[in-house]
Amino acid sequence: MPAAPQDPFFKSIGSAAADTEALREQPDEQDEQETDLEPIDEDRPLQEVESLCMSCGEQGVTRMLLTSIPYFREVIVMSFRCEHCGNQNNEIQSASTIREHGAMYTVKILNQGDLNRQLVKSEAATVTIPEFELTIPPLRGQLTTVEGTLRDTIQDLAADQPLRRIQDPPTFDKIEALLAKLKEVVPDDEDEAAPTMKERHPEDPVRPFTVILDDPTGNSFIEFSGSMSDPKWSLREYARSMDQNITLGLSQPEDEEKEKVTQKGGPFTEEDEDGLPAEEVFIFPGICSSCGHPVDTRMKKVNIPYFKDIIIMSTNCSACGYRDNEVKSGGAISDKGKRITLKVEDAEDLSRDILKSETCGLEIPEIDLALHAGTLGGRFTTVEGILTQVYDELSEKVFRGDSVGSANSKDNQEFETFLGSMKEVMTAARPFTLILDDPLANSYLQNLYAPDPDPNMEIVTYDRTFDQNEDLGLNDMKVEGYEAPS
Incomplete structure (x- = not known):
């Protein structure tokens, strides 16, 4: 966030440079009489202090400038130089606290x-x-x-x-x-x-x-x-x-030991602050599909209020960094499909929880975005999170190229315009409509007014067509009397 325009301490780099140049043009009568550095003056845009040179052990000079970077935040720019050995370096430090994320x-x-x-x-x-x-x-x-x-x-x-x-x-x-x-x-x-x-x-x-x-x-x-x-x-x-957090000094190593789980190859139970048992997490050993090293897949059943149980699976490979997360429904197949339509008007709507199953399609008509069922797999995140994943997947494909000509083709330029519209949607800079169409009704979008109806969200259930049942393999599924020969 940029600093206030009238901030007397963290001025912009341009204004600080102008003040420094004006200060240099002023005659200093004490320069010929005194050789030591002047005491720190808080009104000066550039502060100078003596510092020990780690190269030769003599005293050098460190100059510090408090400034603000537009659209970012306040920083301290430091420059050290030793006149004795010529050692010099530049560094920048944040003038604000460590962020929450x-x-x-x-x-x-x-x-x-x-x-x-x-x-x-x-x-x-x-x-x-x-x-x-x-x-x-x-x-x-x-x-x-x-x-x-x-x-x-x-x-x-x-x-x-x-x-x-x-x-x-x-x-x-x-x-x-x-x-x-x-x-x-x-x-x-x-x-x-x-x-x-x-x-x-x-x-x-x-x-x-x-x-x-x-x-x-x-x-x-x-x-x-x-x-x-x-x-x-x-x-x-x-x-x-x-x-x-431990590396940054925000947590103690013993805090990590409390969260580590030593049991592998079977279910284990964690406890909350009141000592009450939490939901079970199952660990299944396997092989990483990227590098072939042993890797564990964690699976946990979670209940979403006003929806149903879901199964979250996570795989993280410490050898190559491969990560995979997937969400599946933990309930029975629904008799009807479900279509959810949400009118997104501000940034608050971007924080809604969303469960997109592997059979769900996603559409945003305002920017001509349509994702077919199976794209991205199952995801349990927020509206902002799912849009960010879509943007990352598309940007990787449009900006990836082996030659400069392919990266600057007409098609890619048109796609850049589409990605610009996608960025506006991701930040809620413009209102848009989010449509989730799931023939198995295994997708979910958080209702901020639950259990009352949400005025910005419409949920419609419908009967699946024969083609939809055929694609899902339901026409050939026999759940009753399958013991007898056909």
């Missing part, structure tokens, strides 16, 4: 203009580029751009390459291949064949890739283009895991 930003980079997107990386954030198989672990806070991040990576990896060439040739070859891919996107300034900065234009295409910024503190940010409806930009907030 973590944040994951995903940006599709398609042209030179996308490389100029501002990137704020906190000391707890991880940057991932799947196309290059590159992961930048948490290290220190940075205020840079996407191009700056890639150039820093090239510089860090190339520094030890001469040594790797001798000591570890296989690793040298792998890193050299990665550097070649990165230099295709951000050519070396010393390369005479590469275009210079002045010759580059924002619309010039680059090799398509994806930047994923994952920060459990929620204090990182990637700039969007124009507004949050930018089809190349997406934000997903998530609840931190216990391991992440």
Whole structure:
């Protein structure tokens, strides 16, 4: 959230720079008489303090700037320099508290203009580029751009390459291949064949890739283009895991031990704060379909008020990171189908719980979105969550391409316009209609007025057609008298 326009402490970067330049132009009569640093003046936009240089042990100077980043929040930009040995570094820290939820930003980079997107990386954030198989672990806070991040990576990896060439040739070859891919996107300034900065234009295409910024503190940010409806930009907030809370110092390790379950291969029972038994969770050992390592699938039956019992299954592979979640109905097959129509008018409607079974279709007529039964499988989430999953699935397909031409084709440009409309729907920037059509009536949409009728939601039951029963395999299903020969 941007700071207030009249904030005397956290001014924008532009206004802080103007104040600093005006202060430098003022004559200082004490400069010739005093060599020590002046005491901190709270009215100065840029503060300077003496700091110990960890390289040579002499005293250096740390400059701190309190500023605000538009559409983000307040930050502290720090720059250290030692005049004795020349050591210097830059860092950024958040001036606000750790957020309630973590944040994951995903940006599709398609042209030179996308490389100029501002990137704020906190000391707890991880940057991932799947196309290059590159992961930048948490290290220190940075205020840079996407191009700056890639150039820093090239510089860090190339520094030890001469040594790797001798000591570890296989690793040298792998890193050299990665550097070649990165230099295709951000050519070396010393390369005479590469275009210079002045010759580059924002619309010039680059090799398509994806930047994923994952920060459990929620204090990182990637700039969007124009507004949050930018089809190349997406934000997903998530609840931190216990391991992440322990890493950030928000929980104690013994809290994790209380939540761990030691029994495997059968049911186990957890207890709530009052000592009352909770619902059983079943664990089934299996093999990961992605990497082949052993993995456990957890299954639990949950009751949804004013609906029915459902079965939630979750599979997480610690070896390769593969995750799969699925929801199935725990009741009998309904005699009739169900169609649920919801008029979404504001952000409150996006927080409604939704259960979409594997036989349910989803439609939004205002943006010509129609998902057939079986798409995404069974999901138990919120309206915002299901729309985000649809957006992620579609954006992966439209922005994925092996060549620049495919990433900038006319069809993809039209699809980008559709994704822009999808972003408006995801943020409730425009009213829309959500339709769930489930011939087995195993889908559910939360009624905020339950047990009273919801004025914005309409539920219609209907008789299934012969073709629907045929597709579901119900015409050949025999549940009575099946013991006798036909």
